Amino acid sequence: FDGKVYDQIGGVSMGSPLAPLLAEIFLQEFERKISSLLQELWIVYWKRYVDDTFVLLNSQFTTKHVCAELSKCHPSIQFTSEEEDPVTRTLPFLDVLVRRKPGADFHTCVYRTKNVLWFNDKVEQFCSEENSLHKEFDFIRGLCAKNGYPARFVNSIIKRQLNLQKSTAPPTPIETTTDTVVLRVPYFGAESQIYGKRVTAAAAKHYPFKKIRVVYDVTDRIGRGFQLKDSIADEFKSGVVYEATCSTCNQAYVGQTFRHLNTRIHEHILDLKKFLPQTATVKPSTKSKQRKKKETTRN
Secondary structure: OOOOOOOOOOOOOOOOOOHHHHHHHHHHHHHHHOHHHHHHOOEEEEEEEOOEEEEEEOOOOOHHHHHHHHHOOOOOOOOOOOOOOOOOOEEEEOOEEEEEOOOOOEEEEEOOOOOOOOOOOOHHHHOOOHHHHHHHHHHHHHHHHHOOOOHHHHHHHHHHHHHHHHOOOOOOOOOOOOEEEEEEEEOOOHHHHHHHHHHHHHHHHHOOOEEEEEEEEOOOOHHHHOOOOOOOOHHHOEEEEEEEEOOOOOOEEEEEEEEEHHHHHHHHHHHHHOOOOOOOOOOHHHHHHHHOOOEEEEO
């Protein structure tokens, strides 16, 4: 900005979609770390919504002292406070006005500023008493009348909102499904059965939506005692790695082929003929001897 480059060393940029998520993660971890401090400060009640917290303190500590102690926990956080009105015993928190009644009871109603922004459809949720609810409806009727809305129209809107809240269908319970997990256990007699029962009991206790089905398996099967396929000779196997050693120079060659090993050996013999003199002839005994060179086949 203005020819200068600035580096952000704390927090996140304004308007970032990650800001609310990172702030919530940070504050939850912060509350976990100061849990012992909250007990030392005798905080009776602590409920937070984003970055606003409603707190009930013991009379032994003042709000300034509590904010000062909490601000020492992290250099990037500074706590501010707003106390209840000593005359009306009220304290606004978000859209709710909390009034402390004699004793340990609280009365809540809608907190409305002087600026009219929108019609709040959560009146019934914010008002804890029927009297406050009717006062809020009277305020809405008077406000709409000043703006030229017919009384019949306003009453119909209020009635419709109340009917929607009262006729809301109860939430449908989520159907819980039980997944079956197959556990294969080698069978060694009674020990395997005891082990299977213990695993099933532990899974039912800690994972109620998981059903363990124990299948006892054996290491030796009947099919292993029978040879169902004919054995294939090494020279007719394909897809092998082989090693060939020359009978004259004792040099080893390692190769790989996806064809029959016999075909690849025959190709080596044909290449060997290229290096023989033109007058020389390859005797059958030489060819057979070359076939008998050391060959190691590995699948």
